[in-house]
Amino acid sequence: MIYKRSSALFAEAEKVIPGGVNSPVRAFNGVGGTPIFVREAKGAYLYDEDGNRLIDYINSWGPMILGHAHESVVNAVIEKAKKGTSFGMPTEIETQIAELAVSMVPNIDKIRFVNSGTEACMSAVRLARGFTGKDKIIKFAGCYHGHSDSFLIQAGSGASTFGTPNSPGVTKGTAKDTLLANYNDIENVRALIEANANEIACVIIEPVAGNMGCIPPAKGFLEALRAVCTANNILLIFDEVMTGFRLAKGGAQELYDINADIVCFGKVIGGGLPVGAFAARNEIMNYLAPIGPVYQAGTLSGNPLAMAAGLAMLTELNNKPEIFTSLAEKTAYLHEGIAKVLTENNITHTINRVGSMISIHFDEAEVVDFNSAAKGNNDTFKAFFHGLLNEGVYIAPSAFETWFITDALSYEDLDFTIAAINTVAKTL
Numbered sequence: 293m294i295y296k297r298s299s300a301l302f303a304e305a306e307k308v309i310p311g312g313v314n315s316p317v318r319a320f321n322g323v324g325g326t327p328i329f330v331r332e333a334k335g336a337y338l339y340d341e342d343g344n345r346l347i348d349y350i351n352s353w354g355p356m357i358l359g360h361a362h363e364s365v366v367n368a369v370i371e372k373a374k375k376g377t378s379f380g381m382p383t384e385i386e387t388q389i390a391e392l393a394v395s396m397v398p399n400i401d402k403i404r405f406v407n408s409g410t411e412a413c414m415s416a417v418r419l420a421r422g423f424t425g426k427d428k429i430i431k432f433a434g435c436y437h438g439h440s441d442s443f444l445i446q447a448g449s450g451a452s453t454f455g456t457p458n459s460p461g462v463t464k465g466t467a468k469d470t471l472l473a474n475y476n477d478i479e480n481v482r483a484l485i486e487a488n489a490n491e492i493a494c495v496i497i498e499p500v501a502g503n504m505g506c507i508p509p510a511k512g513f514l515e516a517l518r519a520v521c522t523a524n525n526i527l528l529i530f531d532e533v534m535t536g537f538r539l540a541k542g543g544a545q546e547l548y549d550i551n552a553d554i555v556c557f558g559k560v561i562g563g564g565l566p567v568g569a570f571a572a573r574n575e576i577m578n579y580l581a582p583i584g585p586v587y588q589a590g591t592l593s594g595n596p597l598a599m600a601a602g603l604a605m606l607t608e609l610n611n612k613p614e615i616f617t618s619l620a621e622k623t624a625y626l627h628e629g630i631a632k633v634l635t636e637n638n639i640t641h642t643i644n645r646v647g648s649m650i651s652i653h654f655d656e657a658e659v660v661d662f663n664s665a666a667k668g669n670n671d672t673f674k675a676f677f678h679g680l681l682n683e684g685v686y687i688a689p690s691a692f693e694t695w696f697i698t699d700a701l702s703y704e705d706l707d708f709t710i711a712a713i714n715t716v717a718k719t720l
């Protein structure tokens with residue numbers, strides 16, 4: 293395929309935008325080459341500026357669970373836009389999407405909308421600190437919770453690809469309040485809690501890790517985490533920015549039947565517009581301004597266009613809950629197909645999958661945490677990525693990312709993808 297126009301556009305962008313991109317994961321630093329510029333997208337396909345059609349497995353990094361330019365979402369935004377795009381005053385639609393979200397997700401009474409997953413996680417931690425009166429937090433190596441200061445400590449995908457797990461600009465004072473645990477290692481968490489008795493406000497976790505490839509929670513791990521948090525007066529925060537409204541109507545809380553204390557959302561909840569949210573039971577949410585002491589705000593929070601897109605998206609998912617099963621079936625089909633062709637071509641690999649999240653690691657060892665994820669063969673991944681791109685299949689330009697399956701993908705698309713992987717595997 294030819295990427296002449298994309299390359300030219302990238303050269304222009306680099307002059308006025310750092311690295312030519314507005315979010316580092318979009319650059320091709322992890323795989324080499326220059327990023328593809330998108331002209332438009334519809335359903336399962338991206339159309340780039342050179343006129344190539346690509347089957348999309350990133351889907352805006354998760355939000356487009358129904359596929360691109362889904363009619364009901366697009367129409368909702370268009371109709372809303374005609375009536376004004378921002379007021380900084382309450383609107384009815386904010387209550388409508390809040391009611392729907394609260395009805396779909398277990399164990400939450402109130403939800404506050406913000407503009408990104410980063411803001412949701414940042415605010416959730418502040419709320420947890422305010423509510424418990426404690427300062428320290430535990431996060432897991434390889435989990436990503438947005439780019440706010442306290443989280444940029446071994447933060448998965450973007451940060452890992454660029455080899456800057458501890459970003460300059462994050463103060464030592466901030467870093468010392470973030471304790472780092474290994475994913476799926478409950479003894480490690482227990483030891484940290486013991487060594488920091490009565491100092492830990494919350495444990496924040498991706499209940500299914502998705503930012504170091506896809507890593508499922510080990511059997512009993514989330515249950516044990518819940519128990520140890522409860523026993524030590526520590527709030528458990530599920531960062532469901534990726535898993536929320538994707539793994540089930542009620543996200544990972546529903547799938548694993550575990551109640552978190554605070555839940556963070558982003559991605560799917562905004563239907564492709566900039567939205568994040570955090571939610572909890574009344575006791576905790578009532579700690580927020582204007583009724584409680586913990587301050588949190590946003591000029592564009594609950595923006596009408598964003599709420600219209602999110603409401604249309606959640607309404608579709610709420611009305612068609614069979615989508616979650618059919619997404620999981622499609623993903624299982626893809627899993628089986630990929631495993632078969634990689635095995636036939638003697639390519640060492642491990643595939644992890646939960647629901648509609650899937651990732652391939654080019655290593656034979658089980659991938660259960662950041663260290664095992666980091667062992668994958670990056671040279672193989674680079675060749676795999678560029679090979680697939682050449683075949684018209686677009687996956688994330690980093691070995692540490694999950695693929696997202698959308699409802700718009702047909703079994704024909706999946707067969708096309710498996711055949712493309714077979715072709716590429718022969719060259720690896």
Ligand SMILES: *Cc1c(COP(=O)(O)O)cnc(C)c1O
Pocket residue numbers: 407408409410411413436437438439498502503531532533534558559568
């Ligand atoms: C994407 C992501 C975030 C950050 O969301 P942004 O909208 O990019 O700020 C936080 N947590 C998880 C688990 C994510 O996948």
